[in-house]
Amino acid sequence: MKFITNLIAIFALLVLTAPPASAETISSGDLIKASGSAVYYYGADGKRYVFPTEKTFFSWYDNFDTVKTISDGDLAMLPIGGNVTYRPGVRMVKITTDPKTYAVDTGGVLRHITSESVAIILYGDNWNTKVDDIPDAFFTNYTMGDPITNSADYNPAEAMAAATEINADKNLTTPPDDPEDPETPPSANTVQFGVSDSTPRPGDVITLSVTADQEEGVDEIQIFVDEILVTTCTSNNTCTGDYQIPVIVDDTTRTARAIVTFINDTQLSQEIELQIDENAVGNGVYIYADRTVIKEGQSTGVTVDAPDIAVRRIEIFVDNMGQKVCESGIRTCQLSVAPGGSIGSSVTVHGLVTDDLGRTYRSENLVISIAENDSPLVTIQPDKNTIYTGETVNVTVEASDQDGIQYIEILDSSRQILKHCDGAAPCTYQVGPWAQTGSYTFYGLAADTQNATEEQSTIIDVINPN
Amino acid sequence: MKNIIAALSCIALIAGMMLPLGASATAFGPGSLIKGESFSAVYYFAEDGKRYVFPNEKTYFTWYENFDNITVVDDRTLGTIPIGGNVTYKPGVKMVKITTDPTVYVVDVGGVLRPIASEQIAETLYNINWNQQIDDIPDAFFINYTMGSDIDAAAEFKPADVANSVSNISENKGFDSSQAAISIGDTVTGFVPSSITVEVGSTVTWTNQDSKPHKIKGEGFQSPTLEYKDTYQRTFNQVGSFEYYDEFNEGMVANVSVVN
Numbered sequence: 001m002k003f004i005t006n007l008i009a010i011f012a013l014l015v016l017t018a019p020p021a022s023a024e025t026i027s028s029g030d031l032i033k034a035s036g037s038a039v040y041y042y043g044a045d046g047k048r049y050v051f052p053t054e055k056t057f058f059s060w061y062d063n064f065d066t067v068k069t070i071s072d073g074d075l076a077m078l079p080i081g082g083n084v085t086y087r088p089g090v091r092m093v094k095i096t097t098d099p100k101t102y103a104v105d106t107g108g109v110l111r112h113i114t115s116e117s118v119a120i121i122l123y124g125d126n127w128n129t130k131v132d133d134i135p136d137a138f139f140t141n142y143t144m145g146d147p148i149t150n151s152a153d154y155n156p157a158e159a160m161a162a163a164t165e166i167n168a169d170k171n172l173t174t175p176p177d178d179p180e181d182p183e184t185p186p187s188a189n190t191v192q193f194g195v196s197d198s199t200p201r202p203g204d205v206i207t208l209s210v211t212a213d214q215e216e217g218v219d220e221i222q223i224f225v226d227e228i229l230v231t232t233c234t235s236n237n238t239c240t241g242d243y244q245i246p247v248i249v250d251d252t253t254r255t256a257r258a259i260v261t262f263i264n265d266t267q268l269s270q271e272i273e274l275q276i277d278e279n280a281v282g283n284g285v286y287i288y289a290d291r292t293v294i295k296e297g298q299s300t301g302v303t304v305d306a307p308d309i310a311v312r313r314i315e316i317f318v319d320n321m322g323q324k325v326c327e328s329g330i331r332t333c334q335l336s337v338a339p340g341g342s343i344g345s346s347v348t349v350h351g352l353v354t355d356d357l358g359r360t361y362r363s364e365n366l367v368i369s370i371a372e373n374d375s376p377l378v379t380i381q382p383d384k385n386t387i388y389t390g391e392t393v394n395v396t397v398e399a400s401d402q403d404g405i406q407y408i409e410i411l412d413s414s415r416q417i418l419k420h421c422d423g424a425a426p427c428t429y430q431v432g433p434w435a436q437t438g439s440y441t442f443y444g445l446a447a448d449t450q451n452a453t454e455e456q457s458t459i460i461d462v463i464n465p466n
Numbered sequence: 467m468k469n470i471i472a473a474l475s476c477i478a479l480i481a482g483m484m485l486p487l488g489a490s491a492t493a494f495g496p497g498s499l500i501k502g503e504s505f506s507a508v509y510y511f512a513e514d515g516k517r518y519v520f521p522n523e524k525t526y527f528t529w530y531e532n533f534d535n536i537t538v539v540d541d542r543t544l545g546t547i548p549i550g551g552n553v554t555y556k557p558g559v560k561m562v563k564i565t566t567d568p569t570v571y572v573v574d575v576g577g578v579l580r581p582i583a584s585e586q587i588a589e590t591l592y593n594i595n596w597n598q599q600i601d602d603i604p605d606a607f608f609i610n611y612t613m614g615s616d617i618d619a620a621a622e623f624k625p626a627d628v629a630n631s632v633s634n635i636s637e638n639k640g641f642d643s644s645q646a647a648i649s650i651g652d653t654v655t656g657f658v659p660s661s662i663t664v665e666v667g668s669t670v671t672w673t674n675q676d677s678k679p680h681k682i683k684g685e686g687f688q689s690p691t692l693e694y695k696d697t698y699q700r701t702f703n704q705v706g707s708f709e710y711y712d713e714f715n716e717g718m719v720a721n722v723s724v725v726n
Contacts, residue, residue: 036566038605052606076567082609097505098545114677136507137521138606140551147677147694 028174029167031067034075039067044172047081052138059087060166081172083141088169089160092123092131095139101131102142103154106162107169109145111154121151190214193258193270199277200245203357206274208256209240216263224257225274245276252276284308285353285363289337293371295403295450299338304351304363306331313354319347337368345370375454376401380410380444382431382458388465392432395458399424399446406451411443418442434462493661494537496646497634501536502544508536509547510635515647515673516550518635521607528556529635539658546651546658546675552610557638558629561592561600564608570600572623575632576640578614580623590620648720650674650682650692650712657712657720666724669701680718684710 026032028044039057040048051057085108086093092113094101101119102110113119119127134142148154163169196207208230212218221239223230231241245254254274261267290301304314314333316324326333339347346369353361382395399405405424409417412431421427431442440462445455494500496513508526509517520526554577555562562579563570570588571579582588592599603611617623632638644665649658650672657672664670674680674692682689682698685708689698702708702724712718 034566038566040605050605050608072566076569080564080567080605080608083606095549097502097507097541098549099542100545136509136519136549137552139519139549141609 026068026070028172029165031061031064032075032078033067033069034072036072039064040075040078041084041166042078043081043170044167044174045081046078046174048075048078049081049166049170050083052083052141053135055091055132056084056086059090060084082170083138084166085141085169086132086134087160088163089156089158092119092127093134094131095136096133097136103148103156103159104142105145105154105159107171108142110142111145112147114147114149118148118151122148122154122156191258191260191268191270193256193272195256195272195274198272199275201277201359201361202245203355203359205242205244207240207242208258210238210258210260212237212239212260212262212268214262214264214266218260219263219265220261222259222261224259226254245274285351285361287349287351287363287366289349289366289368291402292366292368294339294368295373296343296370297340298370298403299336300368302335302337302349302366302368304333304335304353306351306353306361309353309361310356311353312356312358315352315354317350317352339368339370341370343370343372373448373450373452374402375452376405376446376448378408378444378446378454378456380442380456380458382442382460385459386461386463387432389435389437389462390433391462392430393460394428394430395442395444395460396426396428397444397446397456398426399444399454401446401448401452403449406447406449409445411445411455413441413443415443431460432462437462437464492537492539492543492656492659494539494659495662495664496641496643497636499530499536500539500544500547502541503538504541505544508533509544509549510553511547512550512636512639513641513643513645513647514550515547515649515671517544517547518550518639519552521552521610522604524560524601525553525555528559529553540655543651543655543658546649546655548649548675552607553635554610554638555601556629557632558623558625558627561588561596562603563600564605565602566605572617572625572628573611574614574623574628576638577611579611580614581616583616583618587617587620591617591623591625644668645671647671647673650676650680652676652678653715653718656718660720661723662721663723663725664702666705666726667701667703668724669699670722671697671699673697679714681713682710683713684708684722 026042028042030042031039032042032048033039040050043049086104088104088106092101092103093110101113103113103122105111113122123130190213192211194209197204200206208223210221210223212221218237219234221233221236223239223241225243230243231239233239252275254276256272256274257269259267259269284306286305288303294300302316304316306314309331311329311331314326315322316333316335318337324333324335333351337347337349339345341347346367349366349368351363376399378397378399380395380397382393384393387393395410397408397410399408407423408421408427410419410427410429411417419427419429434440440460441457442460443455443457445453447453494511496511498511499508500511500517501508508520511517555573557573557575561570561572561582569581571581572591574580588596636643644667646662646664646668648662648670651658672682672689672692674694674696677694679691679693681691687700692698702722705724705726707721707723709719709721
């Protein structure tokens, strides 16, 4: 019955969402308790922190003298923030089911002491009397840090001295008060600073412009890129200046800065970060290959073309290794790429163009892959498919293949070779005449330079002329 | 005094690491309950290769009816397996509160506590004797839970449905069932577990929990040298039994059994 009464009281409290006004004033860093025996640490974040074991408490405090008692209701209003961990440096800890011994570092970080000799240096010959067992269920309150393999990695006395209070150990801070609207100062100086291109290439000319506004007016506007003064405008609320990005780029970022001095002697400066894009991709540099899929041992021509750029130099890279340089000022550069890998492998080719001003432009990547050999494409075609007895007819076999055709053959139905032609030229053979009517089969066969073969057949019908 | 003895035996164990006693065989996997030979505590072994602590018996009995089906491993082996965290209540089964705060919570999936806004709702959810369905969670374990939104209407939470929506602790913790993990111990404990069964397509992660380096070699797979805390991963896409060993300590042999 008592239980039920308790619970009713519980919901009564829930309904009365009274502000947490405490009879005994408590402040951050206090130890608190209510009618129960448990003692909590009152953190700077307004939450209470649980001491999971008495040993944890005594690593921080010698006694319970400073504990303040508040009402059960007030305690209930304070949410639990978490568990207090051991004070750093004081004791070593372990869990019963794992022989590893840990030192405690700031913020509940456990650091495995990897050898007994290190433990002796840190905690003396009787180090093993300074190890507490942490119940398994509280092990998760700690986080794992770097192991201590060397006694210089950790100093117990320093760790302990640095941990003066739980707030600091847990890095708890006071949440800001209810954000009342801060007084907005009357809007005064406004500066708009813009750049035509915030990712320019070396050699590009960018335009920097400033518009400033202030009741009393503008005295002077200065525009800088890094520490170089680009322009100064006086007694004007707008200012524009051009700046050429140096061709020799030592740093890929630059800072554009506008400094505006107003009549009332206040100053306002704004900055824009410029990212120098040394290798802008696709800016008028084209790359193509005769074939992007080739066979083992083959090569293919690759062309890099920059028709709209005042080319000084074109370089072609295969897998980022420079393979060819064309420097005569022509806008096209070619390279025969022979990857030399096995089936399934590929290489990546790109071009890099440098123009007269030293600006560079990079092509897209082109991938050339090595695939299995394909059989030739073969066609066999008689001049006529139907002839009379006594007539003859020409049969022509044509073949093509990316590797080139080694030979073409025409065979009869019993696979006797009727004609052998070397090379890729069409191969023609006259068949017939036949005395008997019937259907006669012929085969056309072709082999490519890799010895892959393919054949096709055709049928010639021989009929009686009425 | 007891403390000193414990600490001394601890040093003896560290020294014992040097003796090649031969790895003990251990067969368990994600979802197994394990305990040490001389410790009473039972742990849940999860897909991440870590053991999860039941902070109290009440938590255990929300998940299991008895202590059957617990794999006992030797203490050294247990010590090799890192602690991953604590098990929380099975969702839906009970309501919980802490002693020093009258708020009553339902437990939702993933150890999320949701305050019940009124007694009427509590009664709708857990019937007339609802107030006997509330467990006190010790303050120190409250941090294992996270706070969710209030239950303002009974329709927001159906205890039976929520309880049925997770079938095991791994699901409740959101572990990926296609993962498994093995700890690499010393030459005494060997690989932990030394025999594991996973479904085809599973990824197994080995983590060196030993201060000495190890190097895994198996049929068709080989790890780089793994220093303390280094990991090695392999996905098993074929059914079969895959034996492997430590190249630096060839007595450390174990196997992964891949099934459909």
